[in-house]
Amino acid sequence: MAYLALYRAWRPQKFQDVVGQEQTVTAFKNAIAQGRTVHAYLFSGPRGTGKTSVAKIVAKALNCLNVSGGEPCNECSSCLDINRGNFMDVVEIDAASNRGIDEIRELREKVRIMPAQGNKKVYIIDEVHMLTTEAFNALLKTIEEPPESVIFILATTEMQKIPATIVSRCQTYQFRRITMAEIITRLEQVAESNGIHISQDAVAIIARRSNGGLRDALSIMDQIYSYKGTVIQKEDVIEVLGLVDDIFMADLIEALLAHDSARVMNMLDTALDQGKETQQIARESVIYLRDLLLYALLGNKADLIAANQSHKDVLDKQKGKTNQEKMLMALRKMMDTADRLRFSEGNRVQLEIAFLEVCEILSDNTTEPQSEVRLREAPVEDSGVKKGRPKKTEAREGLWKQILYKVKEKRIPTHALLSQGSLLGIKENTMFIGYKKGYKFHKERMEEQANREILETAIKEIINQEMEIQFIFMEDEQYNDIVVKKAIEIFGEEVIELKD
Ligand SMILES: Nc1ncnc2c1ncn2[C@@H]1O[C@H](COP(=O)(O)OP(=O)(O)OP(=O)(O)O)[C@@H](O)[C@H]1O
Ligand SMILES: [Mg+2]
Ligand SMILES: [Zn+2]
Structure with a gap:
């Protein structure tokens, strides 16, 4: 016999087998026992918490020939057929696999036909947030006035993606994480x-x-x-599990301390692709930073949560790479993020931006006396852009510093993204900003409207002129050529030392 994965073999078949989700289960058992079901339900909640399982139990209970106290018997022909997936009136649609257009269209036609085999036709639409707008609209029309004998159960891990028009027509159940x-x-x-x-x-x-x-x-x-x-x-x-976790976290913090945000982004990418949850990463980094901070403060007296003796060497090295104030700021940032991620399942960008900010916090050499920094860096005159005749290379660097400074005042994450690029040159109304190849994430984020606008405003405030901005990869030979030429036109020969 083929090996059946444990989670399949252990799919709950009755309400009483469901772990947790008591409120939902009780509500359904009562509604079914009393014949008070409605025609559309929406189940939301994290992955693997029982949404599909409960939807199937509901489908069985509604069609079971010996239903008792709302529980299906799992023995009658209807129950058995549903368990085997052979029951014509229980239809499962996976919106993720084909975005559901054909199925929903078909559903609109078929939904009017009376149940063939059982009491109720039950449509279970899984991953419903994946439906296209067109499919959503078709679905909406269908659930607005369904025939008596039809019930829809929609399930999703991403409630916020479900149109309000759908939500308002469904009775909703929130599935909880299992303790x-x-x-x-x-x-x-x-x-x-x-x-x-x-x-x-x-x-x-x-x-x-x-x-x-x-x-x-x-x-x-x-x-x-x-x-x-x-x-x-x-x-x-x-x-x-290769509880690479510990090692992963130590490496991630190492990359943060080295201000290597490209590496941080790559590591996050890999971890998320391997199925790690955003919130888990945030929480683990909180614990790590907390251990690191306490270790920096108390040394061997520190009561460490995750780190053990063998980690202390690593902590010893790492604590020297930053100071306590920055560590505390980084820790606060990650705690906030971990908190926020609890309510926005799987929000990858939030996590990435948080790490960029932490990278920024840890790398910032100017955190100490903010006001002095302002005096030293902010005045336009100092950079030589408007006054005096400094070397052109210096002018470019001065301008870049001012831009970064202004952007930072406006929004730290944008600064974190921008600071990994460099100012290549200006030609007429276009400013060229280059990124090294590994910085695809940074470049693409900067190209997004919100970040671009912050940069444009900052530039306008500094040079009093509207600028188009072009972000380019520096290794791109062709571009290099153009930009080098342009840079020469503006700043002179000495500018052409493009970084590798
Ligand atoms: N509440 C639960 N009680 C018992 N088993 C559960 C529960 N939740 C999940 N499982 C186990 O996990 C498997 C998958 O559950 P199910 O398909 O119902 O999750 P889901 O919430 O629909 O997940 P997804 O959002 O990924 O579709 C089940 O076969 C079962 O083994
Ligand atoms: Mg499911
Ligand atoms: Zn039955």
């Missing part, structure tokens, strides 16, 4: 009935790692089981 304790209990139950001996601390690591999603918890255990067999210790979990 650590509930996940641990479930993992132990699944382990036991599969003959897996797993230690308590191993279970705890998996539960923590899965961040409230039961599917993730089960599939992590599955992975470890398939590598390590039926006896699983903490070390096995760490090894298999």
